[in-house]
Amino acid sequence: MGNNGTSGIRLRYSGLIVFATQLLGVVTGLIFTLLLTRSMTQTEFGDWTNIFDYTPYFIIASGILPFWVTRFIARDIKGTVITSTVSQLTLAVIATVTYLPIITAVSYAIGTSQYLPIYLIAGFYLLAHYMVTVFEAALTATKPHATGYGFIIQEVVKVAVALIVILGLGQIFLGAILALVIAPTTQVFYYVYKLRHYFKEKIDWRYFKQWIKGSPVLLYNVLGTQILASFLILLYLYGGSEARAYYQNALSFTTIVSYASSISIALYPKLLANSCSKDDIKLSFKTVMMLAIPLATIVMTMASSFLTVLNVTYADGWPVLIALTVDTLITMLITFYSSILMGTENFDAAGEIHFKRLVKSRIFKLFSIPYVQSAVALPAVYLVLTQLSVGSPVTTSVAVVAVLILVHLGTFIALAAKSRRSIHVPIAWRSIAKYISAAFIMGAALVLAPTTTTLMATITKTLAGFGLYIAILLAIDTQARELLRLIWREIETNLLHRNTGQNPSVPTEN
Secondary structure (H helix, E strand, O other), rough: OHHHHHHHHHHHHHHHHHHHHHHHHHHHHHHHHHHHHHOHHHHHHHEEEOOOOOHHHHHHHHHHHHHHHHHHHHHOOHHHHHHHHHHHHHHHHHHHHHHHHHHHHHHHHHHOHHHHHHHHHHHHHHHHHHHHHHHHHHHHOOOOHHHHHHHHHHHHHHHHHHHHHHHOOOOHHHHEEEEEHHHHHHHHHHHHOOOOOHHHHOHHHHHHHHHHHHHHHHHHHHHHHHOOOOHHHHHHHOOOOOHHHHHHHHHOOOOOOOHHHHHHHHHHHHHHHHOOOHHHHHHHHHHHHHHHHHHHHHHOOOOHHHHHHOOOHHHHHHHHHHHHHHHHHHHHHHHHHHHHHHOOOOOOOOOOHHHHHHHHHHHHHHHHHHHHHHHHHHHHHHHHHHHHOOOOOOHHHHHHHHHHHHHHHHHOOOOOOOOHHHHOOOOOOOHHHHHHHHHHHHHHHHHHHHHHHOOOHHHHHHHHHHHHHHHHHHHHHHHHHHHHHHHHHHHHHHHHHHHHHOOOOOOOOO
């Protein structure tokens, strides 16, 4: 555990495992989304997504302990897992009990009381979310790849439950909400199994006191983030349920692009444990961009096809998907730079959190960013929705996303300038130029190819495009060939272990 466990984390291996499972999750996620979009009208789908516009306000406290858990475990502080588990469960119960009466009042206030049973069942989603969050924080510091397996488990269970209830019983909203409750609950059981030996340690309430001492700053950040997310409620109230539906459908595919950031999942705990070099940072950033650039290109060039697969009525929402993809790339860069800055802060290295030192740290400055963003974005979104004649639901969503792009771009520029003065993030411009060149050729081929409208044809075209990108990159980029050899070596090692029972040797490279 701790430094010993963290130093054993393989940078690219852990990231590739998580990324691979998330790509498999794309299939299950698409099936789940198709079940909803092809069973609901646009208005119903907008109402469905609005249900989960309110739950985030009750999971504000869910990230307080996990933030410190990763930092404590990475620094070999015993008893962290058992202490955080009991503490997080207590917070989860409080949040759920608070949610139930408030959401009841909200459903009547906004005229959606017909969905009240669905709102109430979502309370159990809160419980599962709290526990998944804290367990993934623990695993991130010890076995990051296990979070990838947990992700695919919950995705498979989610689809299975949805298929049984929606198609078998004909209950659309009930099937959807039960899937989103039962799936993460199954995920929790898997994480408990993976962390079982840590539960033998003793609870140390001194840690909880330290975490609570630092909680105002965490709440400050989460509250700021949730204030910024209020633009979704503005979009629903002033732009209409259809505009909200277009945004949500686009988000279903831009999430695929954001999966590329999982490649760097092991970077943060290694930085905390002082076992990460600048070469590791450079390698991690290169690998993230190697996958983010082609994924973004595929989503943008095939935007109409992807949305048609969901439902032909959403096909005209392709401008929303393109705009949101651009925003996703920018937010990925913000996240990467932020993790570097947070990972190099060491005021809590000894297991003690000094509030004054925390407030003076770079972490507090990063946590203040959402407030600056909200101060600019929310008034701008409100003006766009109420004062400008933006027209259709599609143009309404695009206008809102355009505001977000400008805000996030300004944030990234400021953050990049800040990082250059504190810790330099080496960027391999030649490698990135190769990724862009290969992605451009792939994108051109996808544009020239016939437009697809069916699920299988769209999947086939997507895989063919990505295969073309990989082939070009293998021909022009050394790191891509090294990465392919690493993946093949891992497959051979695991097959040897499975067939002979021998313990696989840990490769020396990342």
